[in-house]
Amino acid sequence: MSELTRVAAATPAKDITGAIERDGAVIVENLIDEQQAKTALDELRPHIEATPTGPDDFAGHQTTRTGALVARSPACRALVMHPSIIGMCDAFLLPNCKRYQLHLAQVIRLMPGQKKQPLHRDRLVWDDYLQGVEPQLNTLWALTDFTCENGATQVVPGSPAWPKDREAKAEEISYAEMPRGSVLVYSGTVIHAGGANNSAADRVGLNITYSLGWLRQEENQYLSCPPEIAKDLDPALQELLGYTMMSYALGYFTPPDPASGQSGIRPPEFALGRRPRKNRNRLQAPEDLTDSGRAG
Numbered sequence: 144m145s146e147l148t149r150v151a152a153a154t155p156a157k158d159i160t161g162a163i164e165r166d167g168a169v170i171v172e173n174l175i176d177e178q179q180a181k182t183a184l185d186e187l188r189p190h191i192e193a194t195p196t197g198p199d200d201f202a203g204h205q206t207t208r209t210g211a212l213v214a215r216s217p218a219c220r221a222l223v224m225h226p227s228i229i230g231m232c233d234a235f236l237l238p239n240c241k242r243y244q245l246h247l248a249q250v251i252r253l254m255p256g257q258k259k260q261p262l263h264r265d266r267l268v269w270d271d272y273l274q275g276v277e278p279q280l281n282t283l284w285a286l287t288d289f290t291c292e293n294g295a296t297q298v299v300p301g302s303p304a305w306p307k308d309r310e311a312k313a314e315e316i317s318y319a320e321m322p323r324g325s326v327l328v329y330s331g332t333v334i335h336a337g338g339a340n341n342s343a344a345d346r347v348g349l350n351i352t353y354s355l356g357w358l359r360q361e362e363n364q365y366l367s368c369p370p371e372i373a374k375d376l377d378p379a380l381q382e383l384l385g386y387t388m389m390s391y392a393l394g395y396f397t398p399p400d401p402a403s404g405q406s407g408i409r410p411p412e413f414a415l416g417r418r419p420r421k422n423r424n425r426l427q428a429p430e431d432l433t434d435s436g437r438a439g
């Protein structure tokens with residue numbers, strides 16, 4: 144079996160992204176502690192329980208996938224903005240965009256009896272139109288322990304460099320076994336899939352993915368977290384959802400209500416009641432995050 148690289152939580156972001164560029168995936172062990180993972184799971188549990196199982200083999204007939212997590216879950220917001228993950232996104236995605244964005248946030252529960260998911264590359268959401276650029280960075284946080292028995296994610300290290308039509312042999316597949324609080328970080332090009340849950344308990348992972356800011360997001364963040372909810376979030380998180388210009392002209396809007404007295408073009412922040420921040424770099428000091436310059 145090919146082995147996934149495992150690193151400690153304190154490993155510098157550039158060393159972790161080096162492993163992702165080489166293998167397509169890496170496990171960061173215990174990036175949050177057990178209690179943080181349990182707190183997140185407890186908070187998400189009512190939403191998980193209210194979610195129907197998947198409609199097909201790919202989504203999983205014994206799997207639930209629950210979204211709108213930025214709107215619903217403070218614990219999820221904190222993980223979206225986890226400084227170590229943001230550092231990895233900076234290193235991995237900023238070479239190909241001015242800004243990156245939240246692509247999706249989804250809690251995935253594999254219930255007992257769930258079969259293996261078909262192997263795939265996540266960049267398939269853009270079909271084959273996207274060539275020559277790595278579009279995304281994925282995280283899958285273990286909110287329960289991940290074991291081979293309960294459905295640890297299948298990953299094929301090294302597969303990003305493979306020809307598109309090469310299929311993985313069984314001995315080339317690794318399993319992302321990891322204790323609760325660890326996170327599997329992987330590219331959009333590595334071949335992977337959910338495992339089979341042959342245990343008697345749920346396996347729960349929190350999938351938070353980031354993509355280049357000039358691409359369409361997999362989860363429509365403006366619908367999952369509309370302005371009336373987003374206006375009260377941390378400005379840096381608002382920007383990550385997409386409530387900011389991704390380049391000089393990418394992402395403007397015009398308020399549709401004539402009563403607003405606005406008929407020109409406006410940056411997205413205007414819909415949240417503020418102006419764009421002067422400094423929108425991800426790795427700014429926390430005190431800079433409060434300088435939101437409310438629009439009059």
Ligand SMILES: [Fe+2]
Nearest residue numbers: 264265335336
């Ligand atoms: Fe996937």
